[in-house]
Amino acid sequence: MANLKSTEKKTKAQAMGMHTEVLTGRTQQKFFNPDEAENFYYFGTYDVDFNKRTNLDVKDMTAAEANKEIDNLMSQGFGTIVIKNPQGKHSLGVGILNKLNLIFEGSLGYFGMGSCDGPTVRINGRVGWSCAENLMAGKVVIEKNAGSCFGAAIRGGDLICKGSVGARTGIDMKGGTIIIGGDAGAFTGFMMQRGRIIILGDVGINLGDSMYDGTIFIGGQIGSYGSDAVDSELTKSDQDWLKRKLKVAEIGENFDVSKMKKIVAGKKLWNYDNLEPTEKKGAI
């Protein structure tokens, strides 16, 4: 440790670890100017070539080792990476902030593809709980089933599961689109704040419970509605959007979207315009 008695006032503070923090990275607000596109640097990203392809066998790797190796391959310019033998490992593919074509030849465990921003991912298997949690942009396609909390708190991007999903799909989501080809469990869209959920099959109890905003489209039967989830009219523009989205998602292209149910927030649970009780007293 530095000798604080013999240092100048300015360096004393620095020796104690103050005034040395340099704010970097994505936490700073950046304003993009198209004229300065060449100078724009997105922290933690690499220039990759989608035609540059490689395989990565993660059978004998830990999740941390596998994720570091994916990062290393991106730094070498690989734009298409095929992951072999994921074998249900947790936390694979998390934190990728890059354009990348990522293919998993097998199933993932918990937290797969969490906190990503930009990659296009195809998982030829199943995923465990909390897949793509906090997704900001990109597209994640799961060919089989998914566990609970699918797409929790996503902010953007498309998250597609061709099979069925567990409970609390899209919990706390703040944007983006979740598309499910099969059925979904209880509490789908629980506390969702923005974004859209499309379920082609049946859905469990308490659909859209305590949702603030956003839209849920259901193709099958509904177990029960949650607090403040109400039916809404399915408009022509809704149907056009659904058709377009299902086509892009390569799922349910021939599905009759005109029979889908549209569920939105009744907005009775909260009202920010109301006066606080103490303010009401004053008004009276």
Next chain:
Amino acid sequence: MCGIAGLIHRGKSSKVGHELQGMLQALKHRGEDSTGYALYGDTDGKNFIMRFKVGENVGEGSTSISEDVSVYDERKKIVDNYLLELGAKIIKQDRILPYSLRYEIEYDKKDLLEFSQKIEGIPGVEILSMGKSLEVIKDLGNAKMVCDRYNLDKVVGTHAIGHARMATESGVDIKSAHPFWGYPFSDVSVVHNGQLTNYWNNRRALENKGMRFMSECDSELIAVYLAEKMRDGASLEEGMKESLSGLDGVFTYFVATKDSLGMAKDTMAAKPLVLYESDDLVAMGSEEIAIRSILPQEIDTYDPFDGEVKVWQI
């Protein structure tokens, strides 16, 4: 947090001890305070197998009080005398550890209530399991440690359930470890992942009806709850379906009998379960990696939905 795993082979036997060890070891990050196995081995079905303990493991991490081995010896002697009094004949006996024993017993009566009450009337003695196929083995440590300690690798049978425990509701000891025997029913065992919030209300009600609790672990309630339903004539599946409303809290549990394996998930679906089902094998666990330990090839798995109950036969 705890992890549970189970498997059932349909129409054949396999090394279920080895397979369950691999599944539970894959879940050891969910808790390794204690690990338990309920193995349904291949037997001739003539005699009862009684697994019981005459003391606790007082090794590292244990919350139990240390006792001298002579105390265990004394308790064993009383058990042997009581068995004679009950008309049970000991065919074979193994003392695997100073506190853990396995007896093969010839016993004609079908009602095990009187038998169990007499044996468990000895302070410090607990029957871990009683059945013609079931053997419950549980101890402190992770799955591999317990498997090695009790030489479970070679056990051949049709089905098994197991539990990797992180102690939250009660002590780190064998009596609180899963699986729980469905006392006093032969060959019934239960493992549970979750928390039951109406434990004490249910416990008081069941004790008033003459049911017995050995620990203060909330999970034991499931075994006792189902045993009471079956005592009153309900089938296993009916009892499990009733438990969805009778038990409050969050839970996923497995229950096994001599020829079946079942699962139940609470109506909130708050606890994880991944399931693989084929014509000859059903395997399930808290996480997919448990199933992958016995089926490394690409397979189709899914999460059962909220409030789902399933039962499979061997």
